[in-house]
Amino acid sequence: MSLKSNPPASVRFISREHLALWLDQIAAHMLLIAPRDVDGFVLYRKANSAADIFWDYSRPVMPIKDALFPPTERLFTIEKHGQDVRIIQSEPPPEQVLFGVRPCDAHGLQALDALFISTDPINTYYAQRREKSVLIGLACKEMLQSCFCTSMGSAPDDPRYLDILLEEVVGGYLVQTVSEKGAALQERFPMITNPFFGERVKKDWSKIHAVLDYPPLDAWRLSFNDPYWDAVSEICLSCRACAYVCPTCRCFDVRDEPLTYQAGTQTYERIRCWDSCAGEAYRRIAGGHNPRPEKGQRLKNRFYCKFYYFPLQYGPAACTGCGRCIDVCPAGVDITEVLQHMAQEVSVEVA
């Protein structure tokens, strides 16, 4: 069953050609990041014009997180000359337009915002990039088998968390301006749009894709010592693929790397780089003690972080139902099975 509704007043229509022109204009003046076909893989990369964009994508292999929280980031540069040390701040990030963002990835940024911006002290690097980014979403036409965004309180055409949402219709796109940032971008780069008179079919996603039961917080608190965690992690290989493709995973490491040596001055950079709780050394302290030596404990930490720690610490859950971890896991660990187990656990306990 589909719900037919009239589009709200702010929804307008833009033809494919006009959208391409608009993006060309943006790319000429700002950094445009968009889905591109890189050797058969759809990845968010710099696009020099609309022609670089790969349109017929489902879900890029890596989330848009990379553009705001890159895999490695220079925190500052260190110059050492004899006994003197100078710290040189990094250049501020450029203004960027992120095009083709899926609603699930934008939803993921909300979790990162809660941690990096809303919780003191601010992560200035992330906050600066976030402030200088405009998110133009492209609604998904369908849900993949592994997608479960509707179970995480979002939807393939969810405009929240985005600045502008585009939705493909015959001949072009519907434009929904969501935020002031989105309006400001359109003011700076005017879009040639028309009123939309067609019939917009609003899909009832819950009828198309089953919505999973979501376990209450208590379920997690009560199940911490459940032998289930050892069983579910037996097949885990302790790689970090799930964390690195996740739109919300944010663990990081900080280290110095040498850059150049010139005329007695050694230059280093301090970088922040991604890390993952799946790695064996993640919690090991100086002297060798490791509170989390077993992979079962580490995989458990991943799920607890997403659905229990993160909500307690920062509010939102750190999962948006994008399903990437399900598809990349080389061993077939499935986060939705864990969620369903936890939801059932509670119903059993209540009964």
Next chain:
Amino acid sequence: MYEPKIIAYLCTWCSYTGADTAGIARLKSPANFRSIRVPCSGRVSPELIMRSFDQGADGVLVLGCHIGECHYDSGNHRTAKRIPVLKALLEFTGLEPERLRLDWVSASEGERFSRIVTEFTETVRRLGPNPWRVENQTYPYKPVFTQMFREETQAQFNLQELLASAQAMRDTARELLSSGQVSCVIGYETTPRNRTRPVFIYHPEEVDRLVWNQDCTHNLTTYLNHILQPIPNKSDPNRHQKIAVVVKPCDERAINIHLAEKRYERELVHLIGMVCQGILEQPHSSGKTITERTQTLQDRCQECAQRSPRIADTVIGNEQLNINPSPTSQQRPKWIDEVKGMSPIERMEFWLRQFDRCIRCYACRQACPVCDCPTCLYERDDSLWVGPSLGWEGIGLNEKRSFHLGRAYHLAGRCIGCDECERACPMEIPISFLNQRVAEEVAALFGYQAGLTPKPTPFVTALSGEEVVP
């Protein structure tokens, strides 16, 4: 005029003194080389050589003692075996092999030292500046090799045979568990999403979860290392109980490597070997619109000549059945030959484009049944081999390349060709090409194929009588 930069690794017992001898005799040597004194040429790891090239060396010279004169008896034997394999690997990824040279110079051979250095400098000068070093990430996204050609041959399966094998395998597993011969059976199950994945079965009543089908792609021997090697401080007695594992004929070869490297005793493992009809290409999320899954055999299966297990304790299936044509019956063009046919600079660009996608998730290493050093060299001291950041795409390309080449090199004579690394890679980097190229070289130099017997690879042993010295 272009002056090449040359790094010379000199053994302290011979060539380092040889350089002095040359100096005392006032023999002319070019001033292009920076020497690094090492305790033995066998100490010059491939990482040091690759790091030299990464940091801008135009040529690397490794000089050790003549064979038979090593201060540590056989240190230079290892060098003699390693460098040719490394050379092949570097050549395959775009470096001219002439930029790396291994030779022998004794302490008294000042004249020889001077001659080799002069010769080498001239060779490198002719080659010109080394393009190996990646200074930035401005690699053009121009397609070098966009569509890898895939043979879309429909695989033929005898489904009845598959079903019968699955049943026989479950019966064996049930028998092993109920008689207490094994504590656990590692096999395959079907997930609620209708995908196939590994499963650990402990009780006879759970045996019905086990499946055997055309999607049983995982090499389950990877888990044996983790289970049979006790983690320090956790002395669970069950860790040493016998484990049964379902293996394909290709997976089985990993057991020989484990045994050769004395990871565990053969008695601790019961191999349930499956006669294999080949495994299908697994669907992979590339971000494009979902395609129907194909009925194409995996590459390794199209080239596989071993469809029956050799060392399994229980063999399941009809060994006479040969349903998918064997590789000898058809001449398939090989991707790896395509790469070999490129010019050096094309090869370098090809590989940089591949490595550029790497997100350093280590899935390749973790899925590999033989890649299991207690602490990976690339993660020592928690190094995440990130290297300098170069724009928002992040991780240094040099570092990504070092990791992949280093890993391929560490698998020389050990890689059994199960391609788990490539399957596990979320970015589908063709890691198997690297492993295949190294395996070819090991086969050519030592006549050795990994995993056929439980003997250690000749790559890590001293030279035997008939082996050639370069």
Next chain:
Amino acid sequence: MTLNNHNPMEPYLGRVVGIRELGAEIKLFSVRLLNGGQEAFKSCRPGQFAFLSAFGIGEAPFGVASTTERGDVLDFAIQRLGSVTTGLHELGEGDILGVRGPLGNCFPMESFKGKDIIVLGGGIGGAPLRPVIQTVLDHRSDYGRFTILWAARHPSLLVFTDEYEEWRNAPDTQLHLTVDVPDPKWDHNVGLITDLLEKVAPSPINSVTITCGPPIMIHFVNKMLVEQLGFKPEQNYVTLEARMHCGIGKCGRCNLGEKLVCVDGPVFNMQEVGNFLESFL
């Protein structure tokens, strides 16, 4: 945002103004902060920690081993264990290091007033306890009986040996030493800190304990305090060590269940620790 819009990931520069050998591979670095750091560290309280940068290698967290009441030079006791500590050990007087902090919570010294205090330090774990000792000694009349139990694997690993006289000479203050493995000159107790604790047997009435050492020591000390000596878990304070990379609750590495050691700790009482979802062991 934090004070003065200071980027919380950027360290202050500090100059090494003194280096003292404390024991085998343990050095005490005295650091004078340069650019605005002095201001920031004025508020540093006992139990807080800071990230020290060995520039070119990286940074790691260390407990501040001095009170700001005794001057604005900060002390850090550093045992050489990994790459950062090795880099710091290579510094000489006059060299520059980075100092980021003060971070974490602190011992509730106010609420300890009027109570008997028992301090238990194991090896390099004594470092974050030194500001507690200094504070109690400097305000001796504010606190009750003061007992220090100081332990190490070997006499060469005992820290602050040259300050024992000062500690012993303070009124109503006792210092007990023990090592696991003695050397020929050793004339104090031999055995684990729990053996010493059993012998000293402090009274739980109106008292608090403060422990820092390896996780296993914290575990057994607390067990003995509660099960044999009648202490309540909330009387026993500990400072926990965890691997961390930011110290400001962002990097996610130091979590113990839903708690982050860097911002919720590193000081906890054992009742809180007992309520954590995840064990610190």
